Amino acid sequence: MELASYxxxxxxxxxxxEPARRKDSLTSVEAVRELFGSSTQAxxxxxxxxxxxxxxxxxxxRAVFEAADRGEQEQxxxxxxxxxxxxxxxxxxxGxxxxxxxxxxxxxMHLAEHPSNATAGYAAIAAMGLAFHLTEYGVDRLGLCQAAPCRNAYLDTSTNRSRRYCSDRCATRxxxxxxxxxxxxxxxDPGADPERTGRTEDSPQRTSETAEPSTPPTPLPATGPAER
Structure with missing residues (x-):
């Protein structure tokens, strides 16, 4: 396993x-254990x-991702x-x-589980994995989703460093x-010059996941917050 995968x-x-939505799923021991995935012993x-x-x-x-998202690499x-x-x-x-x-x-190479407690073990692996990813691909590869109100973290692995959203769903939205x-x-303002808005019908916004549709998109359901 590549260390960056951690x-x-x-x-x-x-x-x-999800701070903007005031949602927190980390509310129980069971939620903590689910984060470990297949590492049942930890x-x-x-x-x-x-x-x-x-x-x-x-x-x-999250503070690391926020600093990277602001372009504050040293921070x-x-x-x-x-x-x-x-x-x-x-x-x-x-092996x-x-x-x-x-x-x-x-x-x-494998990162062994920390023997002291569950938090120390998980934090050690998460921090080291993020460090390997940062040094291998760059600080700007750590981002926060730009589709408000979502601010989920993501790791940009696109070839042209163009990712701005955590998922295809958020990109489409x-x-x-x-x-x-x-x-x-x-x-x-029908007579407005489209150049004033920085965008024309022939040059839609580009994202790594999906491009803006050239025809009216199918409206999203309006029955409640979109599931992600």
């Missing part, structure tokens, strides 16, 4: 909270105290370094669970909103 731990934890160590501890680590990880690195110092990792060589065609282990806003402006 950065998903950070994204999963940060996205348990999950079993989680207790009631870890709910509060995980929330504290979550706030610090993002400083915040991440403080987590690395507080939650050190224990790297180990592993017996991955065998090649001849039955020999495919050796790779943002493009639909932009399309409707432009149509309203045109209806209010």
């Amino acid at each position: 950065s998903d731990y950070a994204v999963r934890l940060v996205n348990t909270e 999950a079993r160590r989680a207790g009631d105290a870890d709910v509060t501890r995980f929330r504290g680590v979550r706030a610090r990880l 993002a690195v400083h915040l991440l370094n403080s987590l690395l110092l507080e939650f050190p990792v224990s790297p180990q060589i592993s 017996h669970e991955y065998l090649d065609e001849s039955g020999n282990p495919r050796w790779h 943002a493009n639909v909103a932009a399309y409707r806003a432009r149509k309203r402006r045109e209806a209010e």
Whole structure:
């Protein structure tokens, strides 16, 4: 497993909270354990105290993404370094669970679980994974979704560093909103020069996930908040 893949731990934890929507799914020991995924041994160590501890680590990880989103690279690195110092990792060589065609282990680096408590173990892996991703791909690859009110964290792996949304659904929702806003402006001022808005019918907004539709999109359901 590539060490940068451990950065998903950070994204999963940060996205348990949606501040703009006042939603927080990290409210129980069961929610904490679900974050560990297939690592059941580490999950079993989680207790009631870890709910509060995980929330504290979550706030610090979100601060890293927020600094990166603002373009404050040095601040993002400083915040991440403080987590690395507080939650050190224990790297180990592993491979017996991955065998090649001849039955020999495919050796790779593995971040061992921290023995003290569930929060320390998860924080160490999340911080180190995020650090590997940051140094491998750049600080600007850490982002927060631009489709208001969603501010979920994401890791940009696009070839042209163009990602702005956490999912295709949010990208589509943002493009639909932009399309409707432009149509309203045109209806209010039919003689307006489209160049004043910085956009024309022939040059729609571009995103990494999806482009703005050139024909009226199908309206989203209006029965409540969109599920994501």
